[in-house]
Amino acid sequence: QAALDELGVAADFQALWAYPNPERQEVVAALGRERADRLVAIRSMLDTGATVVAGSDWISESMNPLFGIQIAVTRRPPDGSGPAWVPGERATLAEMIEAYTINGAWLARQEDETGSIEVGKAADLIVLEENLFEADPMTLKDVAVQLTLLEGKVVYRSAGFE
Numbered sequence: 001q002a003a004l005d006e007l008g009v010a011a012d013f014q015a016l017w018a019y020p021n022p023e024r025q026e027v028v029a030a031l032g033r034e035r036a037d038r039l040v041a042i043r044s045m046l047d048t049g050a051t052v053v054a055g056s057d058w059i060s061e062s063m064n065p066l067f068g069i070q071i072a073v074t075r076r077p078p079d080g081s082g083p084a085w086v087p088g089e090r091a092t093l094a095e096m097i098e099a100y101t102i103n104g105a106w107l108a109r110q111e112d113e114t115g116s117i118e119v120g121k122a123a124d125l126i127v128l129e130e131n132l133f134e135a136d137p138m139t140l141k142d143v144a145v146q147l148t149l150l151e152g153k154v155v156y157r158s159a160g161f162e
Helices: 002-007 022-031 042-048 065-074 093-100 102-107 137-142
Strands: 011-013 052-054 125-128 145-150 153-157
Touching: 011 042, 042 052, 052 065, 052 093, 052 102, 065 093, 065 137, 093 102
Parallel strands: 011 052
Antiparallel strands: 125 145, 145 153
């Protein structure tokens, strides 16, 4: 962690790679279980105190950050059809929200302008249909966006949202 901080860099993860699927099983077979289990080591990085950032390197299964957050929090297939892959590498919901917001802004050197809800920052916000902290972690990817603001201006409103 000290080395990352000293360099001013972050550990950047594509959280959608953190669950078992056929592609990952090929990687496990090629690398061996011990080495493969160190892939997408989000918890290990968080535990060092490193700044963890998350995003998507499209093309992937989804560009929806809630999909990536669900995977990072559960490390299970999105449909819940299997066990967690290296469950000790799970992150918390709060940690992943930070990874997708303020930590991403820090990485872009824009943390004084965006990435958190504070007076004087760009009002880039979403309103969700439910509180993520009260939702079943296996349904996070399905929580709908009701409203999107970009610099305080409505750029998306779901039908029926008032």
